[in-house]
Amino acid sequence: MLGAPIRSVILDLDGVVYLEHTLIPGAAAAIAALRRRGIAVLFVTNNATHTRAQFAGRLTRMGVPCRAAELMNASFATARRLAADLPRGARVFVFGPGGLARELARVGLVPVTCRTAAAFERHRRADPRIRAIAVSFHRSLTWWGLCSAHLALQRGARLVACNRDVTYPGRGLLLPGTGSLVKLLEAASGRPSELIGKPSPELFNLLLAERGLMARDCLVVGDRLDIDAAAGRAAGARTALVLTGVDTRRDARRARAKPDLIARDLPALIRHPALAGTRP
Secondary structure, three states: OOOOOOOEEEEOOEOOOEEOOEEOOOHHHHHHHHHHOOOEEEEEEOOOOOOHHHHHHHHHHOOOOOOHHHEEEHHHHHHHHHHHHOOOOOEEEEEOOHHHHHHHHHOOOEEEOOOOHHHHHHHHHHOOOEEEEEEOOOOOOOHHHHHHHHHHHHOOOEEEEOOOOOEEEEOOEEEEOHHHHHHHHHHHHOOOOEEOOOOOOHHHHHHHHHHOOOHHHEEEEEOOHHHHHHHHHHHOOEEEEEOOOOOOHHHHHHOOOOOOEEEOOHHHHOOOHHHOOOOO
16 A cells, blocks of 8 residues: 555656557556646656656657656766766776767766777777776677677776666567676676666665655656566655566565555556645
8 A cells, every 4th residue: 555645756667658669558648647636757767778868858759748857767877876986087888879878978987889809909908997887778789899898897897787677578578688788797707786777776866866855755666576666665665566567466466575556557556546646
């Protein structure tokens, strides 16, 4: 049971609001209804392939108006973590598309990539003093990129995981995710990774602090118990599972830590009395 009224809702994206590039039926209307009730609707995603401004723009184009300040993703949080720890101008090897690299560059770090044997040889000879390896979802992975990252880890670089999601829902299947690549690098190097994304509460903590909101008044809604619900609990929020993504009611029955609420989808979720809001 949710108990006291909810003043803010944080929604995961893939599996809750949309599946790949398609809005889940009723999601946009449910989000609009929550906002009309005076409930703050925010978004958090482990996806680090784009900047948070790009994700906000994508949601807006899909029919869910969103500003960058209403969304937190792993690329922004990773850049914030590394900027706090590393000197300006430090090199960070990037596994992933341009969004992560752009967020790193915005905070004064230098993103580095490698895709070819020639680039690997340059890295091997020049020793560019890469300070960290930042790993996100990566469709353009190459063997030589793996070799360059492994070399940097042997030379003392940190291994930073935007998330450890070993799979993600796509094309009607569960496909290998960022965590699969993280595990590969951990196994090859013998070095543990530092986690930024869920189930760490860091993304939620950053977003709630930016918005001046309290976790105890917040409901975290996700489709994965071990990632979304675990992160919400760690942040001190209440949690809900929707059945439009990965986990099922059977998974919830088997879980040691139960979500506060289970709903078929967002339209069913918003019928709960705790989400009645402050406006008629």
